[in-house]
Amino acid sequence: MALESNIPSGPLAQKWDKHKFDIKLVNPANKRKFDVIVVGSGLAGASAAATLGELGYKVKCFCYQDSPRRAHSIAAQGGINAAKNYQNDGDSVHRLFYDTIKGGDFRAREANVYRLAQVSVNIIDQCVAQGVPFAREYGGLLSNRSFGGAQVSRTFYARGQTGQQLLLGAYSALCRQIGMGTVKMYPRTEMLDVVVIDGHAKGIIVRDLVSGEISSHAADAVVLATGGYGNVFFLSTNAKGCNATAIWRAYKKGAYLANPCYTQIHPTCIPVSGEHQSKLTLMSESLRNDGRVWVPKKKEDCDKAPGSIAEDDRDYYLERKYPSYGNLAPRDISSRAAKEACDQGRGVGPGKLGVYLDFADAIKRLGLNVIRERYGNLFDMYEKITGENAYQVPMRIYPAVHYTMGGTWVDYNLMSTLPGLFVLGEANFSDHGANRLGASALMQGLADGYFVLPYTIGNYFASSKQAKPSSSHAEFKRAEEEVRKFTQRLLSIKGKRTPTSLHRELGKLLWEKCGMGRNAAGLKEALKRIPELREEFWKTVNVTGEAMEFNQALEYAGRVADFMEFGELMCLDALDRNESCGGHFREEFQTPDGEAARNDEKYAYVAAWEFRGQNQAPVMHKETLEYTEVHMSTRSYK
Amino acid sequence: MNLTLKVWRQKNGQSAGHFDTYPARDVIEDMSFLEMLDVVNEDLIAAGKDPIAFDSDCREGICGMCSLVINGVPHGGHRGTATCQLHMRHFKDGETITIEPWRAEAFPIIKDVAVNRAAFDRIMQAGGFISVNTGGTPDGNAIPISKAVADKSMDAAACIGCGACVAACKNASAMLFVAAKVSQLNLLPQGEPEKHRRALAMVTQMDKEGFGSCTVTGSCEAVCPKEISLSFIAKLNRDYGIGALLGK
Numbered sequence: 001m002a003l004e005s006n007i008p009s010g011p012l013a014q015k016w017d018k019h020k021f022d023i024k025l026v027n028p029a030n031k032r033k034f035d036v037i038v039v040g041s042g043l044a045g046a047s048a049a050a051t052l053g054e055l056g057y058k059v060k061c062f063c064y065q066d067s068p069r070r071a072h073s074i075a076a077q078g079g080i081n082a083a084k085n086y087q088n089d090g091d092s093v094h095r096l097f098y099d100t101i102k103g104g105d106f107r108a109r110e111a112n113v114y115r116l117a118q119v120s121v122n123i124i125d126q127c128v129a130q131g132v133p134f135a136r137e138y139g140g141l142l143s144n145r146s147f148g149g150a151q152v153s154r155t156f157y158a159r160g161q162t163g164q165q166l167l168l169g170a171y172s173a174l175c176r177q178i179g180m181g182t183v184k185m186y187p188r189t190e191m192l193d194v195v196v197i198d199g200h201a202k203g204i205i206v207r208d209l210v211s212g213e214i215s216s217h218a219a220d221a222v223v224l225a226t227g228g229y230g231n232v233f234f235l236s237t238n239a240k241g242c243n244a245t246a247i248w249r250a251y252k253k254g255a256y257l258a259n260p261c262y263t264q265i266h267p268t269c270i271p272v273s274g275e276h277q278s279k280l281t282l283m284s285e286s287l288r289n290d291g292r293v294w295v296p297k298k299k300e301d302c303d304k305a306p307g308s309i310a311e312d313d314r315d316y317y318l319e320r321k322y323p324s325y326g327n328l329a330p331r332d333i334s335s336r337a338a339k340e341a342c343d344q345g346r347g348v349g350p351g352k353l354g355v356y357l358d359f360a361d362a363i364k365r366l367g368l369n370v371i372r373e374r375y376g377n378l379f380d381m382y383e384k385i386t387g388e389n390a391y392q393v394p395m396r397i398y399p400a401v402h403y404t405m406g407g408t409w410v411d412y413n414l415m416s417t418l419p420g421l422f423v424l425g426e427a428n429f430s431d432h433g434a435n436r437l438g439a440s441a442l443m444q445g446l447a448d449g450y451f452v453l454p455y456t457i458g459n460y461f462a463s464s465k466q467a468k469p470s471s472s473h474a475e476f477k478r479a480e481e482e483v484r485k486f487t488q489r490l491l492s493i494k495g496k497r498t499p500t501s502l503h504r505e506l507g508k509l510l511w512e513k514c515g516m517g518r519n520a521a522g523l524k525e526a527l528k529r530i531p532e533l534r535e536e537f538w539k540t541v542n543v544t545g546e547a548m549e550f551n552q553a554l555e556y557a558g559r560v561a562d563f564m565e566f567g568e569l570m571c572l573d574a575l576d577r578n579e580s581c582g583g584h585f586r587e588e589f590q591t592p593d594g595e596a597a598r599n600d601e602k603y604a605y606v607a608a609w610e611f612r613g614q615n616q617a618p619v620m621h622k623e624t625l626e627y628t629e630v631h632m633s634t635r636s637y638k
Numbered sequence: 639m640n641l642t643l644k645v646w647r648q649k650n651g652q653s654a655g656h657f658d659t660y661p662a663r664d665v666i667e668d669m670s671f672l673e674m675l676d677v678v679n680e681d682l683i684a685a686g687k688d689p690i691a692f693d694s695d696c697r698e699g700i701c702g703m704c705s706l707v708i709n710g711v712p713h714g715g716h717r718g719t720a721t722c723q724l725h726m727r728h729f730k731d732g733e734t735i736t737i738e739p740w741r742a743e744a745f746p747i748i749k750d751v752a753v754n755r756a757a758f759d760r761i762m763q764a765g766g767f768i769s770v771n772t773g774g775t776p777d778g779n780a781i782p783i784s785k786a787v788a789d790k791s792m793d794a795a796a797c798i799g800c801g802a803c804v805a806a807c808k809n810a811s812a813m814l815f816v817a818a819k820v821s822q823l824n825l826l827p828q829g830e831p832e833k834h835r836r837a838l839a840m841v842t843q844m845d846k847e848g849f850g851s852c853t854v855t856g857s858c859e860a861v862c863p864k865e866i867s868l869s870f871i872a873k874l875n876r877d878y879g880i881g882a883l884l885g886k
Contacts, residue, residue, distance in 0.1 A: 126773070130767070131829050140783050
């Protein structure tokens, strides 16, 4: 099947308005005749479910957490971008659009990004009206801060918990609809398959995580807003429950997956403290404004107390390698430099996977109080986790996976290659290209859910004229049976290894071979090892308990089983892309001074992978990226 | 260090529960409390036993999914710290740690130490929102809100809905939770038009769910991982009282 992106014609700035006028509408009185399933209740899912409910559709919303308010959007700290130009510093829709395209290393779809920048201004208005307590100035107007990758101040924030406050806003709108009966909420319920009838997505199979019951839900359209796949690496800043199951099972039913190799590694996370580590915690990047990054010059010094290492024996490697940007070098570059230092055996702390972020000079220069005022909450958080006082000893940091730009391929209407299946937020691939800018994830989730999907889904209903589905259809029964068999298979093995140990092994492999730096030899090794590991999983995994009960081991094992397949596609995609761009750094493709070497001539396309059957090679389809309003320049931070 | 865990085990909501004792060996002080439980669970699985069911998700103190009453105190009793941020360096070698679920009639046990907090969602559905639809909202700067008011609203909004306040309360009252939710919206001009209605609806639903009454002992504030202030309960009482008088 050829990829049809359905980008409207006309000038870039007018496409969305034109499209909104051209697409068909569903009469208000007819909307209640359409059932919509929304899977996931983060920013994208909750905002979509609430808005569709307000419009009059009959909505069912599913989440695996015990409440829709807990989805992982909640953990975002920094803020949300919007082209409001409240600061009168020259911001505009076009500038936000350009920054996002450039930040994405020219691998995002131009029309989608422009629309994102356009609706960004509506998001802030919407959130304020819902009672989101954004930071304000003394005059009572909204406050902004600056963020990476931009020269204007356009980021709105609510202390260090913007994600939670925006999610609570969307959740409150969702609660209102649940109370009014337009949305029915299914918490602690996990989607395990998409049901396709006559080539259209017509429902899902779910497992009630409390009772273990497997049931069918039919609808006129299915919306996935199930987040990213960062947990394929085992260790990431994602929540423990984040998984790729929904998009992976949809992939197997015909929804192509795009650019799975684009993963973002954040440079300032708290390092791993041992084998027991279950997840990683991000520290705001703003710390690098005043902290100096260094490692000992000599391996022998790595175990010494940092204070006892003489100035001359320290390697301030970012300042040395990037004199003009120094400690503020971009995320991908800082991450790779830290890895390089640790690979040379000069890492510090347990496991030698850490570098120092030292505030001693800043404290000397500015005084302890200034540093406390600026970063007090972060120093507190660091102390809670590590037990160390960073005012006295340097922090230890290390890069960690925290966002995935790849995801289900969608067209301009956010519909996947499986008609009737829409994919929103981090789960889709569309807006961030090969690298996402800070404070843009929240913007995209809410743009998709509040302001894009509610229009485009109507067009699907009005133009596709599909038969009303029923959950008693044979396809539902068949899919339910498949899910039961899958569950039984997991429970029947009772081998020697826990799901966690197998997941950890997969994660380590991917982190080494398909993490911050990748090369063909390593990827080939991973592609050989993953199928072996998968086989081991299906032979040796020990899933305790039973199917018809609250069984966290079973939930988790199912997700790990999908990661075992997903990881392979990720490596395949990374091997195929013989260039470096954004979060995808192929070691063979770098400039003499170690920067990413993009190859626009050959790789200015989206790689969308089609599932062709178990144990068969997937087929790659290309969507060529064309830029009409921007020039594809080289990102430079020298 | 080596520890002994006394853990509440309960097959499901219908069966009776009991304490089981497990060793936690070779615990490292850098482990979080939940990572220590992960390791104990790995051992249980290896021994062919059912692992301990407990809730957690973000593991960075913001999603509110984790619970656990540790040695009698919800979240373990460290100021402003949720269970997932509690680290093992606060415990001593040889110590016995008791782990129980949130205990409240309105939070029925699902399994072991995992409970059902859907009552909180139903309280929110009764009135925890401002009645605006998507689109057609005024510009974000159309209504100036003083910094002091916005900050106060933010203080209330910091609630993560974990339910520790209920678990700590001798009456299993949900007043701190409801007060935080009502106050966030009622303090802001956007929430003003519905403020009495909101307070009445949410308190009515709270009572319906079987939460107990508030006697202002302050145990809720003491265990709250986000340090939500007891003073919001006064704000709630005021809005509720006036609403009741006005017959909203």
